Amino acid sequence: MFFAPTLLAxxxxxxxxxxxxxxxSSGNEDGLGETRKKELVKSGMMLxxxxxxxxxxxEDSYVSLSPRTYPLC
Numbered sequence: 689m690f691f692a693p694t695l696l697a698x699x700x701x702x703x704x705x706x707x708x709x710x711x712x713s714s715g716n717e718d719g720l721g722e723t724r725k726k727e728l729v730k731s732g733m734m735l736x737x738x739x740x741x742x743x744x745x746x747e748d749s750y751v752s753l754s755p756r757t758y759p760l761c
Contacts, residue, residue: 692735699736707737712748721747 698705709732714721729743737743 692731695732695735695737706742708742708744709737711743711745713751714745714747716747 695707698707711728715724725745728745729740732743733740
């Protein structure tokens with residue numbers, strides 16, 4: 689995760705922050721969406737999120753990781 693240093697800084701206990709992660713796609717292009725969600729939750733916990741419910745993955749129909757289609761174009 690390229691933003692790991694930012695999350696580590698913002699989740700320092702002495703700051704009292706309660707961060708959450710919002711992801712607009714599970715990255716299910718190859719049928720690995722559930723695996724990707726679990727990986728994101730595990731990463732978030734390792735980077736200082738308080739609990740697993742602080743990660744929300746929304747399957748937005750306007751977001752596509754497919755190289756063949758991109759609905760915003």
